[in-house]
Each structure stands twice: as C-alpha cells, then as structure tokens.
Amino acid sequence: MSDESRLLFDPPGPRARRRIRTATGVSLVVIVGLAALMIRQFAAHGQLSADQWSMYGQWPIIQFLLAGLGQTLLVTVVAAALALPFGGLLALVRLSRSGAARALARGYVELFRAVPLLLLLYVFLFALPRAGVTLPVFWQLVLAIALSNAPVIAEIFRAGVLALPRGQGEAAQSLGMTHWQALRWVVVPQAVRGLLPALVSQLVRLLKDSSLGYVVSYLELLHKTQVLGEYYHTVLSSYLVGAACYVLINASLSGLASRLERRRGWSRNSPTHQIG
Template sequence: MSDESRLLFDIPGPRATRRTRIATGVALLALTCLLALVVRQFAIRGQLDADQWSMYTQWPILRYLLEGVGQTLLVTAVAATLTFPLGAAVALLRLSRSRMLRAVARGYTELFRAVPLLLLLYVFLFGLPRAGLTFPVFWQLVIPIVLSNAAVVCELLRAGVLAQDRGQGEAAQSLGMTYWQSMRWVILPQAVLRLVPALVSQLVRLLKDSTLGYTVSFLELLHRTRVLGEYYHTVLSSYLVAAACYVLISAALSRTADRLEQRQRQ
C-alpha cells in the first residue's frame, strides 16, 4: 500500500482483512444467486428462446443496427470535435485577468452545468421553433450535448491549469512572454497532457448522452433498438444487444484512456 493511501485510512489488521474477505464472498454469492434467478425468470417467460435471438443472424437486421452504431459514433465524434475547443475557450476566459470575461465564462459554466441535458433538448425541440429558430434533427441533438459537456470540459481544464506550479508561469514571463503566451506555450500544454485520460473518459459521457436521440426522433443505436424490439416483440434481446454494443465502445474508449495514462507515467 502506498504512502498516499495510508493517509486516507489505516491498514486493516488480520481480523478486519478476514471480515472483508467474508463479506466479499457473501456479496458475490448473493449476486450470483440473484443473477441465476433473473436468468431463470427469463427462461420461464421464453425470453431466452431461439426465436428471440435468431433474427440477429439476418443481415438486414444487423445492417439496421450497424447503421445505428454509425449514427451514434457520428454524434459522438461531432460533439467531441466541438465540445473540447469550446470548453478550452471558456476555460481560458475563466482564467482571464478581465473581471467581465471571467464573469461571462462563469455564468456559462454555472448555467449549463445546472440545467439538465434533457431540458436543453426540449428547448431546442419545442422552445426555439416557436421563436422561429429551427435546427435539423441532427443538430437538435448535437448542440445541447456540446453546450452541456463544454461546461464540464471547461472546469476540467481550469482545474488542471490551477494545479500547475505557479513557477511555470513566472519562469515563462521572466523570459519575456506575455500572460497569454505563457498560457499557450507553457502552462496549457502541460495541463492538457495531465488531463488526457480524463478528457478521453469524457468521450464516454458524450457517447451516453447520444442515447437521448429519441427525444428528437434521431435514429441512433438506442432508438433503432427500441423500434426493432417493439416491431418484432423482442424488446429484451434488442436492449441486451444494444447494451453489449455500448459496453464494447465504452470499453474501447476506457482502454484508450488507460494506455494514455500509462504512457504519461512512463
């Protein structure tokens, strides 16, 4: 156990270790029994029959789902392309020496961190069209995701910059750099380097937010799964297949974050 961990709690003794192992074993046994009960209920109700799963061997069904995966990845990629630059720009405004710019940036972050994403989607779906401002379905989904997640990225970057040693900026300014030059060439690159795993993990949130496409009738993966399950009366198997797709994509993104973190440590 590292020294940092010892500062958080004491090292458990033999009795506490034994109790922890017993509690872990009991919890795993209870979870296994619960999972077996759920599988048994699915089998009793016919949810595990072959006809509930044979449809996924047909190419038209697979193509329909793969198109949904493609739409989900497209929303995630476009949202990420817009979210990270916008979050960085707002973070720089929050770090500005101008009180007015800091107030504007703080108002943005506080607003879009507090407002639920679903409410933003309803604003773009119902509110703005009544004011005469209508967006295509794709952008009705992407723009609220960008506005909401950019506020989170802003706080991540701001925290990363503030965590840097003040001597970095002072050394840069002593070489003749201005405040913004030292921020651009010295402080911000180091902060981004340390935050790469967290920023990559933010992609997982963008992926999850894309599942709200049903609110604007955008046919991403989850919406297509819902349509497919209701049409063929295979709701459970359809959702399980969709969940497996999301797990695989999220695992790939998480694996990327782990590799970047390991490379950073090296």
C-alpha cells in the same frame, strides 16, 4: 497498499479483513442468486429461446444496427469537436485577468452544469421552434450535448492548468511573453498532455449522452434497438445487443484512457523527465 493510500486511512486489521471477506462473499452469493432468478424468469417467458436471437445473424438486421451505431459515433465525434474547443475557451476566459469575463464564464459553467441535458433537449425541441428557430434533428441533439459537456471540459482544462507549477508561466513571462502568450505556448500545451486521459474518459459521457436521441426522434443505436425490439417483439434481446455495443465502445475508450495514464506515469518517472 501504496504510500498515498496509507496517508488517507490505516490498513484494515485481521478482524476487519475477515468482515470484508464475509461481506464480499455474501454479496456475491446474493448477486449470483438474483442473476439466476432473472435468467429463470426470462427463460420461463421465452425470452432466451433461439428464435429471439437468431435474427441477429441476418445481414439486414446487422446493417440496421450498424447504421444506428454509425449515427451514435457521428453524434459523439461532432459533439466532441464542438465541446472540446468551446470548453478550452471557457477555461481560458476563467483564467483571464478580466473580472467581468471571469464572472460571465463562471456563470455559464455553473448554469449549464446544473441544467440536465434532457431539459436542454426540450429547449431545442419545443422552445426554440416557438421562437421561430427550428434546427435539424441531428443538430438539436449535437448542440445540446456540446453545450452540456463544455462546462465539464472547461473545468478539466482549468484544473489541469492550475495544477501546473506557477513557475512555468512566470518563467515564460520573464522571457518577455505576455500572459496570453505564456498560456498559449507554455502552460496550455503542458496541461493538455497531462489531461489527455481525463479528456478521453469524457468521451464516454458524450457517447452515453447520445442515447437521448430518442427525445428528438434521432435514430441512433438505442433508438434503433427500441424500434427493432418493438417490431419483432424481441425487446430483451434487442436491448442486450445494444447494451453490448455500448459496453464494447466504452471499454475501448476506458482502455485508451488507462494506457494514456500509464504512459503519462511512465514518462514522469523516466530518467529524462526527472532530469528535465
């Protein structure tokens, strides 16, 4: 157990460790039993038969799913390209010296953090067309995701800036820089380097949010697996294949975030970083 963990709680004693092991063992038995029961029910209803899975070796089916995966990645990339700079701008406004600007930025952050993404999609799908504004399906999904994630990214940026020692900005201003110049050239670059793991992890949420494309009839990966399952009557296998694709991509992003976090920790503990 690390020193930081010891500060939060005392390590369990022998009796507590036995209770933890017993509870873990019972939980594993229950989970394995439920999994076995599910597999048995799926097999009884023919969901595990070979004809339910052989179709995924055919190129037209693979191409159909790859097209949906490409649409999912496209939505994720474009939404991230919009949400990241917008979130950074919101964070800078919240750190500004203008009380009115800070209040407006805080109001936006609090509002859009509270509004569910599904409700935003309904606004783009139903409310805006009634007002005479009709956007393509792709942009209905992308803009809703970007507007929903920008406040979260703004708070990540702001937390990273506030976590830096105040002496960084004060030293820059002592050299003649203005408040905004100190933020731009000194504070923000250091904060971004430290926030890269958290920002990469946020891409996982962006990717999962793209699965709501069915609401606006956008054929992303989940929607295509649904269409495939209903057309060929292979609902279970289609959803499992789609879930495997999401798991692989999210695991890759999580692994990238972990590597960045380890590299950040290594650079902090390196002799050159400590001397600097």
